[in-house]
Amino acid sequence: MKRLHIIACHVLWRELCYFAAQAPTVCTFQFLPQGLHNTPQLLRQQLQSAIDQFDPTSSPCDAIILGYGLCCNGLEGITARNVPLVAVRAHDCITFLLGSKERYRAYFDAHPGTYWFSPGWIETATMPGPDRVAQLLADYTAKYGPDNARYLVELEYAWMKQYSHATYVDLGIGNADQYRAYTRQCAQSLGWHYHELPGDPSLIQRLLAGHWHPSDFLLVHPGQSILPSHDDAILRTRTTSLSTPLA
Numbered sequence: 001m002k003r004l005h006i007i008a009c010h011v012l013w014r015e016l017c018y019f020a021a022q023a024p025t026v027c028t029f030q031f032l033p034q035g036l037h038n039t040p041q042l043l044r045q046q047l048q049s050a051i052d053q054f055d056p057t058s059s060p061c062d063a064i065i066l067g068y069g070l071c072c073n074g075l076e077g078i079t080a081r082n083v084p085l086v087a088v089r090a091h092d093c094i095t096f097l098l099g100s101k102e103r104y105r106a107y108f109d110a111h112p113g114t115y116w117f118s119p120g121w122i123e124t125a126t127m128p129g130p131d132r133v134a135q136l137l138a139d140y141t142a143k144y145g146p147d148n149a150r151y152l153v154e155l156e157y158a159w160m161k162q163y164s165h166a167t168y169v170d171l172g173i174g175n176a177d178q179y180r181a182y183t184r185q186c187a188q189s190l191g192w193h194y195h196e197l198p199g200d201p202s203l204i205q206r207l208l209a210g211h212w213h214p215s216d217f218l219l220v221h222p223g224q225s226i227l228p229s230h231d232d233a234i235l236r237t238r239t240t241s242l243s244t245p246l247a
Helices: 010-020 040-053 094-098 101-110 119-124 130-144 146-160 176-190 202-209
Strands: 003-009 026-032 063-067 085-088 114-117 165-170 193-198 217-220 224-228 235-239
Touching: 003 010, 003 040, 010 026, 010 094, 010 119, 010 202, 026 040, 085 202, 094 101, 094 165, 094 202, 114 119, 114 176, 119 176, 130 146, 130 176, 165 176, 176 193, 217 224, 217 235
Parallel strands: 003 026, 003 063, 063 085, 114 165, 165 193
Antiparallel strands: 085 217, 224 235
16 A cells, blocks of 8 residues: 655645545645745745655655646756655646646637636635735735725736636535635626536546556656656656755
């Protein structure tokens, strides 16, 4: 029976915990705060620190699972130390929920203005919509006064106008009706279309079962680090020194 240690973004905690409970492996977890991908260097630092601090002598482990996609190049330079790493060939966490990078790409190509909603995103981030606008208005008013606050909120709406769809990915976990209703509310407030996609748990299930086919997963041996491949594989490895610090 494989023993896996999972270091993941908190946005995936429900799905990973749910399917780990059904997996033929023993899993331990460490979740890092949502939002680190907004500062890729900080994501790299915190993720590498979590990997470096894991002690396989006190907690036997066959591999460390990374619950991240490439995530704005946040995985670039991440290095395996004493335990192999397993990364999903994904640009971001939504691929985990859709079941494959191919399905993600096909949907994105057909709906390029998509903003994704999921249980973890709804619970851990302030999503585009009434709640985000209200929070920003209050924060900006306290810092800059009401007139400047309204102007800054208008700038916030400017980037929101680049999107046209709010798409909820449903894996049937948690209060799905509540998540759907919230996504619809956000879409309506912004004039976006609401879409819903059935999730596909197969990628997460194979990840947690230890079925790591190279078409979907990157195995990073001690002494190797992760790099973007800039092609359909998304990720590749390079050999580096185990003592090389992360820039």
